[in-house]
Amino acid sequence: MESRNPLPRVDIAHFDTNFFDSKDRFEAWNENMGVLFDLLAPDGSVPKHDMTAQIDVCNLGDAVFGVTRAQSQFFSRDERRVARDGMDHILVQVFLEGGGVASSDDRINPGDMLIIDLDQPHEMLNTDFANLTMVLPRELHPHLSGLLAEFHGRRLGPDNPMVPFVAEHMCSLWKHVPEMDMGHAGIALKGTLGLLETWLTHESKLTEDVSPEVSLAVGKSIFRYIDQNLGEQLSPELLARTFRISRSQLYRIFAPHGGVSRYIQERRLRRSLHMLSNAVHNGMSIGAIGFACGFSSESQFSKSSKNRYRISPSEARNVGQAAAEANAAGPETMASEMPEFTAWIKSLGR
Template sequence: MSSNSERTNYPDQLAQIQFNSANLPTEHQFDAWRQFLAPSFDVEPMQETTSFSYTLNSYLLDQLIVTKTTFDTVQMIRPSRKLSDSDSDFLTLQHYGKGQMQGSLDNGTPLLLKSDRIWILDSAHSYQVCGQTDHLIGLIIPRHLLVDHDKIYTDAPSLSWALNSPQGRLVLTAMHTIWQQLPCMTQTDAPIVSAGIMGLLNGLLSNQWNDIARRQLQLTTLQVLQRYIQANLHRSDLGVEHLCKAHHCSRATVYRLFQPLGGVMSYIREQRLLGCYQVLKRLQATDSQRVQDVADAWGFTNYANFSRLFKQRFGINPRALKQLSPFATDFNALQNATALSEVERWQYWLEQIV
């Protein structure tokens, strides 16, 4: 029984797992989900399991596992007998976009995991929850990467930040920004990005907020602008004036925030190029969509200029990239397909990060 989905892997890409109930016969869907979570949880259905829907997409980011998932109503129990396993030596950072999970820790502390808070749970404690979720984003973090992990274990096995707090907004924005970049990220980028998010979490958990509040609030503003840019790359008028009007900030503020990234227009251009690259590398040579149509959709109004910038950035003409088959071996030699099922790969990841 396998739910592998084929994808093109280049040597420097991040390792990825995609697990989807739609790839399985209905009668095997819940059993596959139970097996997938078996290293960490006992999983029980909350309703008739004639079908059970879930999706999971995960990346291995250096020593972190970054994941997005949805699943139907279920009960998840982390019993004491699983705490002796190596995978108990991690914590999870998670936010529920929709839905909720409700339950308690083994000490009776109630848990209500829903969209108004970001949670850190210590997997070295037993707990049980039930419910369902849509758009859960999370990080699995090896214990040794958190400076205050002993304090978390003894004093705060579950802690959270309100989503409307500075800390909550900052962490959630960072998580979504990282997620958006993961498909384009390389193994070279991974340790730097991983260290960045861990530096943020350790700063907040070490009660250093007062010392770094100004800098982190600036980062929050920058990331809000970045998310807005990502959602509006198709607009040809996207620029400094547009950002100032949309977010009621001065030109000086926008210039200052983006200066470390090479400037605001350089950042916008880079995001558009990355978007075009991702679309073009997935197109078959026989697809009817023209390269110019792709460029137009991502906000480029001058095709000749786009083609020149694309070649400078990626070392290949955009038309030539489209002509390459997704399974070609003459452009960044492809990895061999793994013989491991997604379940086995997930369990292997957990063993490796701790």
């Protein structure tokens, strides 16, 4: 019997500001963590002094996973940043040391978990800290991302026994990643995401008349249907009729997502933002993109975009074109010039 070629090992990267001269350390740190957040000193100023920070991270293909250690600083994403970079990922964090105060005013302590939806504004003043973070692309994990997004910016503490259980599971995965090839890592990641999804489905108390397993399966089918038909007229009545469930069951499935209408609106806005920032769609007018994503008029599209992102569709397109010009050297060249952590984050889900 022929032996199979061994699968590649998991790629692991290391970043440490101590590799750089003192005057260059913040810039180097910003080239890495700046892919996710705007970074400031605790007093709100741009750091001009020495910076201490390290990142140890691995690329699991469908997720980026690793430990970050850094001194106290202010992390933020405002509405314009959300609209500008189109970073549609979810961060699942376990704080190993230190913590801080999140935008929800929740105080984060060692042992706590924190969920950050990069499609929503976020601020956090961190103490000196160390955390374990899993970055998940929403497009690859839509149902889990929807469940996680409802906990955006909120502290999940050990008063819920599932929090330390999940945190210990994530820490165990991180401990054993260096021993794994990509096949093992894929299995381990699937198990970790399944654990998160099952836990949060239970937490959301989906239904009393349908089991969580059934609701989870039907929900995934409905989410796929919505994404495939964003340009059509979508309503709770249509979805309930199409999937042969009652409206009350439908509402319970979408309760963790803020309701059916809110979920559909969010998906339309995200799709439109992607189209506006992608040069492939430069030949389409603003109105045509709005109609393709299910908005009834250009004015409704513009109003919805401004309410959600504080930026008009035309401004979003200009920002996207500017980014495309900046990347004119080509993705391979750009990837070779940026830190591995930044390149892995940018390539997630693509």
